[in-house]
Amino acid sequence: MRNLILGAALAISSLFGITAHAEPVAGQQYVELKSPVPVSKPGKVEVVELFWYGCPHCYQFEATLNPWVEKLPDDVNFVRVPALFGGIWNVHGQAFITLEMMKVEHKVHDAVFNAIHQEKKKLASAEEFADFVATQGVDRDAFLKTFNSFAVKGQMEKAKKLAMAYQITGVPVMIVGGKYRFDLGSAGGPQQTLEVADHLIAKERAAL
Template structure:
């Protein structure tokens, strides 16, 4: 009987320790340190707004994980802040997906990004050519011929080049990476490998820019 009581007390103690550790971890976000200052000045894409740029890729698991959190955050942004999502590529495979992302944007169907993130980021689906996605395009009532014409257009080619040029100018070494006001850079890796802390860091930098 005594052993049972001791065992139950130990169980209770372990649960308390777990709760405390979880609380400490969830509150271990130092938004004032999870970023760096960008040394090279680059012309802003937006006007009269605090610009938050996310460099991303469908192939990135962390981009997939933070997507829903970021979309919720975006829906609460004030009018002086804008979020710009820029897909980047580093090889032929990621180039196909970069152009796919840009084409989906041009078709004004951003709600499809979450599904594509899940397909390529979580399910690790691989494609050699975007035309292999005909089945998916048809399921979304997207005209395949029109889609491929836009996908292979000079307009999308130019947007891809501009995206990669910006990534080089900002010296982006991994995704997702966020540029705030063209002056500060942060990422989940810099913010303690925590997505919520990444958002808090971005909010901190937005307030910092407002005061500068």
């Protein structure tokens, strides 16, 4: 598994006095990518979160992230992208893309996270995932048909290419404007991560 090792990074952040009021610094709280990645909606500030349903840090981050996302202004486009490192990561990622394509992801996203982390369900195959989302009101047969579609497989390839372009090695990771990469470890914690995001959104907005 390639979850980020957060403990040491958080401790170091605390020791060196990174506060909520300190302005984020390139090379410390975030990294500026050498080769910017095109955004999906030009003219808007794009914020990407790369995640995995099986990642405990991603699950814990949800409680801080979701209220923030709900309050984002109209000129900010928030996008979730599944990290695809093979095996069960790919199953979960393909399922997420399937739910998005079916336009039901927003209805079952939290339930999927809870099933894995609270109910200890693995959802390690398309059939297991289909059985679970069926309990949430999603048509099982339609899910499986979409899961195996060329459209979903195309989006899988796109997600893999994005992760490579962003140069990620673990999750959760955030990208602003296709230019700035940061995570809970570099930022200093969940709330600090969103403060870094706010700073970079303002920075990117001024550059548009």
